[in-house]
Amino acid sequence: MLINIKLRNLLLIIIPVSLLFGEPSTTLPENMPLHTKALWGENGLFRKLNFAPNNRQEELQLRVKMLQLHQKVALGSLGAFFYQSYLGKQLVDGNYDNYDRHSSMSKVVWSTYMFSASLSYFAPPGMKYTKKLSSMRIHRFLSWVHFTGMASIPWLGYNISNSSSNERSSAVKIHQNVAYATLITMSFSALLSFLPY
Amino acid sequence: MKYLLLAVSLFSYLPAVEYDITNSKVTYYGDHYLHKWEGSTTNVNGTVQYDKTRNQYNCTVVIPLSTFSSGNDSRDSNMLIYCKAFDFPSINFESKFIYVNKKSLEIEGVVDFAGKKKELKTTAQLNVLQDNKFSIQGEFEIMLSDFDIKRPSFLFVKIEDSILIKYSIKGVVNE
Numbered sequence: 597m598l599i600n601i602k603l604r605n606l607l608l609i610i611i612p613v614s615l616l617f618g619e620p621s622t623t624l625p626e627n628m629p630l631h632t633k634a635l636w637g638e639n640g641l642f643r644k645l646n647f648a649p650n651n652r653q654e655e656l657q658l659r660v661k662m663l664q665l666h667q668k669v670a671l672g673s674l675g676a677f678f679y680q681s682y683l684g685k686q687l688v689d690g691n692y693d694n695y696d697r698h699s700s701m702s703k704v705v706w707s708t709y710m711f712s713a714s715l716s717y718f719a720p721p722g723m724k725y726t727k728k729l730s731s732m733r734i735h736r737f738l739s740w741v742h743f744t745g746m747a748s749i750p751w752l753g754y755n756i757s758n759s760s761s762n763e764r765s766s767a768v769k770i771h772q773n774v775a776y777a778t779l780i781t782m783s784f785s786a787l788l789s790f791l792p793y
Numbered sequence: 794m795k796y797l798l799l800a801v802s803l804f805s806y807l808p809a810v811e812y813d814i815t816n817s818k819v820t821y822y823g824d825h826y827l828h829k830w831e832g833s834t835t836n837v838n839g840t841v842q843y844d845k846t847r848n849q850y851n852c853t854v855v856i857p858l859s860t861f862s863s864g865n866d867s868r869d870s871n872m873l874i875y876c877k878a879f880d881f882p883s884i885n886f887e888s889k890f891i892y893v894n895k896k897s898l899e900i901e902g903v904v905d906f907a908g909k910k911k912e913l914k915t916t917a918q919l920n921v922l923q924d925n926k927f928s929i930q931g932e933f934e935i936m937l938s939d940f941d942i943k944r945p946s947f948l949f950v951k952i953e954d955s956i957l958i959k960y961s962i963k964g965v966v967n968e
Contacts, residue, residue, distance in 0.1 A: 652879075653874075656871075656874045660874050664945075664946070668948075722869075722870035723873060724866050724869065724870070732866060732867050790827045790828055
């Protein structure tokens, strides 16, 4: 009985000490991506503008919500982008019936994409960022590729309508190739998020 | 008073062995219709006490949630929020009853996870049991809903409620 009491007292000391060491870190991770550091670092923009939540726990809750919404909006944007590519291919093949739809869909695809991207880029930092290669690291890297593509597509489309008849086919080709490259990297990026690692 | 002190000191020298848990590993297995994944930790702390006079074992295990790694940083961060790790940073297990068979152990106790306590029964395979060390391994399932844990969703579908836990616990005698 006395032994049990002694052991129990010992455990009463051990358990709180281990809890102290096991608590999730309330400090920011060291190797967060550069853009996240600029926005959410100790002197980050969102902290200076007082946009940041009160503590790390609330930041991580906000992060979960933003990334959950990012997934859903990105999926919708990707679906719309596939349809937009189909419409674009019809225009290239000489069928202009869907010219107006291609034009209006471009606004839907672009705005949903940018909304989804901002949810991801502006999300508060996670708990840790390892240097190991993982599907999420490749996902993040590819995001810069398709973001650049998506940012330039409207300008490349505008170039088609402003190009002379001599330059038109090359302007169409560039627009089409950039759009396809963006669609492929975005699809691959989405597929990567289905992987377990 | 003298006799009381003498009795206390005599009792404190009664045969009892304490093992420190070391080199142990706990892995959870999650399931979603798109993929399965696992996360593990080797940060398993605690002690096992053996009372020789009563031939009785007791154990306490403490695992900090923040030490689980699934190979996906984003998922690990989200897991801490869903498992309320800021309010309840560790998973704790305290045994109520351990019955040692020849090659297995029947373990009953209480697991304290995400602020909820639940009775747990598991049968562990006994790999090594010597005077100075032990090694066991086993598995059991928990339901996230039993611990009031909101299940995260991926592409509109929630992960499975059932989580398989596999453990390999080793200990060396504390001298």
